[in-house]
Amino acid sequence: MPSIYQLKPAFQRLLRPAVRALAQRGVTANAVTLLAAGLSVAVGTCIAAWPGEAWPLLLLPLFLFVRMALNAIDGMLARDHAMQSRLGAVLNELGDVVSDAALYLPLALVPGLPxxxxxxxVALAIISEMAGVIALQVGARRRYDGPMGKSDRAVAFGALGLWLGLGGPTGTWLTVLLAVVALLAGLTIFNRSREALHEGGCS
Incomplete structure (x- = not known):
């Protein structure tokens, strides 16, 4: 099913010169992974500490773009510059779920949001990432199927932060949209599980 994740190759091409420069300066993939997680916690803490202020919400879409770039950079450093490791694989997967929880859970404190x-x-997002990783245990590749993968969530929550930060009104319509996001996250779990079983030759 279509996902913003499919735009990743084009995004990586834009970042390749920066990745080469970082590798030449000795920056490691694991350092970038930890930086992305640490900044996610910092931004989420700002939202939690000032849930009624506009600036943390406006910071969210800006940081989500930076986070997508950092996530692409750590993967390219690992693959293209011989930095792949078991520790890196663990940090990458844990970093993603920690970052999602740190960034999106504080929005529950924002007035007007359910x-x-x-x-x-957030719970469904964590389960969907688990479904993607479990694919490896049944002989399939790590699954990134949509329609509500990590990049799709970033766009959805980035748009939400921008809307609220600019003073956009809340209401029942916003609850309905978030319910749609939840349904799409559930569908993502189903799609990843199904494709993992199919690719792994399981019935």
Whole structure:
């Protein structure tokens, strides 16, 4: 199913000169992974500390773009510059779920947003990443199927942060949109599980 993740190759081409420069300066893939997670926690802490202020919400879409770049950079450093390691694989997967939780859970404190629904979306996001990783255990590749993968979530929550940060009104319509995000996250879990079983030759 279509996902923004499919745009990743074009994004990586734009970042390749910067990746080469970082590798030449001795920057490691694991350092970039840890930086992305640390900054995610910092931004999420700002949202949690000032849930009624506009600036942390406006910071969210800006940082989500930076985070997508950092995620692409750490992968390219690992693959293209011989930095792949078991530790890196663990940090990459854990870093993604920690970052998602740190960035999106604090939105449950923002006035006008449905807390239970936001918590459910974060839980479904973590399960969807688990479904992608479990594919490896049944003989398939790591699954990144959509329609609500990591990049899609970043766009959805980035747009939400921008809307609220600019003073956009909340209401029932926003709850409905978040419910759609939750449904798409559930569909992502199903798609990743199904494709993993199919690719792994399981019934």
């Amino acid at each position: 807390p239970a629904l936001l918590v459910a979306i």
